[in-house]
Amino acid sequence: MGKNIAIIMGGFSSEHDISVKSARVVKKHLNAKKFNSFLIHITKEKWVHLEENGAESPVDRNDFSIQHKNQKIIFDCVFNAIHGTPGEDGILAAYFELLGIPHTSCNAYQAGLTFNKRDLLSVLKPYGIHCANSFYLNKGDNIKPEEIIAKVGLPCFVKANRAGSSFGISKVYKISELSSAIENSFKEDDEILIESFLDGTEVSVGVIQMKGQTKVLPITEIVSENDFFDYEAKYLGQSQEITPARISEERRINVSTLAKKIYETLQLKGYSRSEFIFVGNVPYLLEVNTTPGLTEESILPQQAAEAGISLSELFESAIEAAIP
Known part of the structure; x- marks a missing residue:
């Protein structure tokens, strides 16, 4: 049965x-x-x-x-x-x-925490996790563009705090563009995050539970044809997702170790897919997704395939980990 x-x-x-x-x-x-x-x-x-x-x-x-x-x-x-x-x-x-x-998926507390980019980064910073300089805004706050740019610099990213698939995100090059970018983000959430631009290689690292073990999947390098890894790049083919990533062994070890540390520190379950940008050989965390895309074209299934794990095995592993 x-x-x-x-x-x-x-x-x-x-x-x-x-x-x-x-x-x-x-x-x-x-x-x-x-x-x-x-x-x-x-x-x-x-x-x-x-x-x-x-x-x-x-x-x-x-x-x-x-x-x-x-x-x-x-x-x-x-x-x-x-x-x-x-x-x-x-x-x-x-x-x-x-x-x-x-x-x-992970438990309620961990899900709420990882979905809230601001809270997640604040919790992880004491564990030595590097992330971009940031500025927080809530809907209704008095917006002072000069104060924001003084902290994060230009260019910068304006993001909805609790949204995925790059909805509500803009890259800002000029201070005159900041207000419209903030307005765009507030369409998705009433909290936003403004982060400094990190110039480096972007990678995505999947972590899963399989047969009672925490397993880090092969790393994917993100090369967007657009200005950044936006919705069109993610879902409309306007990017290259290269698995395994074309990175040095030192970088591979650094980011794999960090992704596993984040998974275990937060006591996650099921799947996670963490996004990083390298500054030198140091990975800077962008976000952690605990319900990543699972289509044949999605990043986590690509990584599983590179590891020799079929979609049937990948999906079954999550159910086996969930049922006591």
């Missing part, structure tokens, strides 16, 4: 469509002999089980169960494929933890 797996997708953010694509890839590759998988679409308007024929049936939110073929389905595990809120920020993790349902 296979285990019942709910693959949750959708969410409330601009990353909704990317999440749906990730979830469908997970369902396609999960071993059907071991798992009975069900697509659960979560939006602000509804929580529904999406049948193969496109029909929808409601989810009972009291116990996160569904009715399927005249039977009540209780899930053995939830596979979290929601990028952004409420899947990546800990809201649903807390709900599943209250219900006692295992899930593939």
Whole structure:
């Protein structure tokens, strides 16, 4: 008898469509002999089980169960494929933890922390993790462009604090561009982060749990055809994602060791994908993603393939790590 797996997708953010694509890839590759998988679409308007024929049936939110073929389905595990809120920020993790349902992402506190770039960097700095100089703004704050630029310099990046897939991010070259960049970021979140520009090689490092061990995957080098690794570069083919990265052995060891340290220091579970930029041979942390993209073209699956791990094995590893 296979285990019942709910693959949750959708969410409330601009990353909704990317999440749906990730979830469908997970369902396609999960071993059907071991798992009975069900697509659960979560939006602000509804929580529904999406049948193969496109029909929808409601989810009972009291116990996160569904009715399927005249039977009540209780899930053995939830596979979290929601990028952004409420899947990546800990809201649903807390709900599943209250219900006692295992899930593939990290626990609620860690999810909330990693989703909040400002808080994450503040927590990690005492552990010797390098990051860019930064300036924080909340919606309604009095904006003083000269004060901001004096701290972070030009060019700089203006980012939504709690958003992914490069939504709400701008690269600013002139002080006159700062106000419109801040306004753009506030469309995604009411907290923003302004960071100094780091000129160096950008890499992405995946860390997973497999057979009870923390495993660092081969590193991906990011070479954007655009000014930075923005949405078009990530999802519309306007970048090169080179795995394994063309970096020295010293750099490989430094960033792999650091990615694992971050994973273990924060007591993460499931997948993480951390982004870094090298300044010399020192990796500077940009962010940590705990619900990374899982399509065939996404970075983490590329890294798994380079390590000889199939998508079926990659997805199964998360479920095995989640179920006690």
